[in-house]
Amino acid sequence: MSPGEPAPPLDVLVLGGGLxxxxAALAARERGARVALVRRSPGASALSSGAVGVAWDADALPGDPLRARRGWLESARRLGARRPEHPYAVVGEGLRELPAALAFAASELEALLAPPLERNRFLATAHGAALGAALCQRSMAAGDLLEVRGRLAVAGFRGHLGWDARLVAGGLARYAPLGGPEPVAVELDLFAGPGEGLLRPHELARALEPPGAAEEAGRRLREALPAGAAAALLPPVLGLRLEARVPERLSAAAGLPVAELLGDVPSVPGLRLQDAMERRLRQAGVELVEGPVERAEAPGLALLAGGRELVAGAWVLATGRYTGGGVARRGRLLEPVLGLPVHAGGEDPAGPRLHARPPAALTRAGCFEPQPLLAAGLRVDPELRPLGEDGRPFHPRLFAAGGVLGGHEPAQDGTGLGVAILTGYVAGRGAAFTSLRCAGSGFASR
Ligand SMILES: Cc1cc2nc3c(=O)[nH]c(=O)nc-3n(C[C@H](O)[C@H](O)[C@H](O)COP(=O)(O)OP(=O)(O)OC[C@H]3O[C@@H](n4cnc5c(N)ncnc54)[C@H](O)[C@@H]3O)c2cc1C
Incomplete structure (x- = not known):
């Protein structure tokens, strides 16, 4: 394209660069659409642990064996059946797409993600809890508590203040009677120099990348291993760049499978996820535009972002929630890009308008009680088209996906990145289909 020449029209424009x-962009691209994606910064996806929560077995008792627990698909169905406002319920028949959506995400991000199993993998946090994840990074898979056939060495860096191997091992010991391995804490003399105890996760991750560094870490680990160790768990700092192959090199030098803990904020696995997504988008031919959306009215009309005007037949709004900026708190809850109505979780459409109250009024005292503030977002129809004030789709070619959708509470129901994948997949395909079908007949703005 020569300077001054107008850009060719797009089929699908995605607003938001999280998962x-x-x-959504990759699913639309797979359907043959010309796609651009606008984002102003990383959002919640880049802060996540790096593993994808779809749903865990809410009926499991603390003493139930890990292997007896329901898998992510059945757990998602049950969650949808219990919570009619949850995106798993709202998509209706679309929930059948969940296995295809996960397989799609895993294959698009193949270098990063291990293929899904039918069950959740049980992965350790830095606090010694085991969380169920439907998808995880390859660097985490060997730490699945149901896969370790012997003792699990839980390694920390001696003197480092970020992780406590004994805390993690102590917590994981609770899962040994449930089918998990026997954890044993070990301390490695790595990053033990002056001031190194305060190195941040991304600094440690970079320090393990150069030639020889991961190998040295692996040799120290091998010397510290307890008898009968079948795998080792390390802090979530096994390299920022995938091509540095830190887990593989460390594992070869240690002589056993190694895995990293789930990431905590600031999360190296979350940054790795963001990097892998951006690379894949470029490779797949999605045009990436950096900058905030400055003006947006409706699909078919010019949208101004990053100093550029973009026109596309269909849009997918994937701007996240509070972290991403898709829902803002300005005395009340609002959706800043298009001014779509926001609903506070659990809100009865016929009842008082909770979302118009000050955000602080939307929390409840009990931490295990549903929190309307944390489940606030857009209402959508089963095709994931946001509803306007009149309860009807705001625009026939506007779709929404991910955290901007209301009705789910990732911190409580464990469905954050799972919802992002399912709804991104459904919305991206729907947007491509609608846009390509309408393209021949010419678009009207509404
Ligand atoms: C700290 C933390 C840890 C979490 N850990 C996990 C976990 O381990 N597993 C899990 O399954 N879930 C986890 N979640 C939940 C999960 O991360 C989110 O539900 C999910 O990332 C939402 O993805 P998204 O793509 O919808 O939004 P985001 O990832 O937030 O992306 C939103 C995007 O929209 C862009 N954007 C917004 N407004 C504009 C605008 N006006 N112009 C241009 N761009 C805009 C942002 O810049 C960003 O790129 C966690 C959440 C948090 C906050």
Whole structure:
């Protein structure tokens, strides 16, 4: 394209560069659409642990064996059946797409993600809890508590203040009677120099990348291993760049499978996820535009972002929630890009308008009680088209996906990145289909 020449029109424009936006863009691209994605910064996806929560077995008792627990698909169905406002319920028949959506995300991000199993993998946090994840990074898979056939060495860096191997091992010991391995804490003399105890996760991750560094870490680990160790768990700092192959090199030098813990904020696995998405989007031919959306009215009309005007037949709004900026708190809850109505979780459409109250009024005292503030977002129809004030789709070619959707509470129901993948997949395909079908007949703005 020569300077001054107008850009060719797009079929699909995705607003938001988290996992929901990335999956939507890739799914639309797979259907043959010309796609651009606008984002102003990383959002919640880049802060996540790096593992994808779809749903865990809410009926399991603390003493139930891990292997007896329901898998992510059945757990998602049950969650949808219990919570009619949850995106798993709202998509209706679309929930059948969940296995295809996960397989799609895993294959698009193949270098990063291990293929899904039918069950959740049980992965350790830095606090010694085991969380169920439907998808995880390859660097985490060997730490699945049901896969370790012997003792699990839980390694920390001696003197480092970020992780406590004894805390993690102590917590994981609770899962040994449930089918998990026997954990044993070990301390490695790595990063033990002056001031190194305060190195941040991304600094440690970079320090393990150069030639020889991961190998040295592996040799120290091998010397510290307890008898009968079948795998080792390390802090979540096994390299920022995938091509540095830190887990593989460390594992070869240690002589056993190694895995990293789930990431905590600031999360190296979360940054790795963001990097892998951006690379894949570029490779797949999605045009990436950096900058905030400055003006947006409706699909078919010019949208101004990053100093550029973009026109596309259909849009996918994937702007996230509070972290991403898709829902803002300005005395009340609002959706800043299009001014779509926001609903506070659990809100009865016929009842008082909770979302118009000050955000602080939307929390409840009990930490295990549903929190309307944390489940606030857009209402959508089963095709994931946001509803306007009149309860009807705001625009026939506007779709929404991910955290901007209301009705789910990732911190409580464990469905954050799972919702992003399912709804990104459904919305991206729907947007491509609608846009390509309408393209021949010419678009009207509404
Ligand atoms: C700290 C933390 C840890 C979490 N850990 C996990 C976990 O381990 N597993 C899990 O399954 N879930 C986890 N979640 C939940 C999960 O991360 C989110 O539900 C999910 O990332 C939402 O993805 P998204 O793509 O919808 O939004 P985001 O990832 O937030 O992306 C939103 C995007 O929209 C862009 N955007 C917004 N407004 C504009 C605008 N006006 N112009 C241009 N761009 C805009 C942002 O810049 C960003 O790129 C966690 C959440 C948090 C906050």
């Amino acid at each position: 929901a936006g990335a999956v």
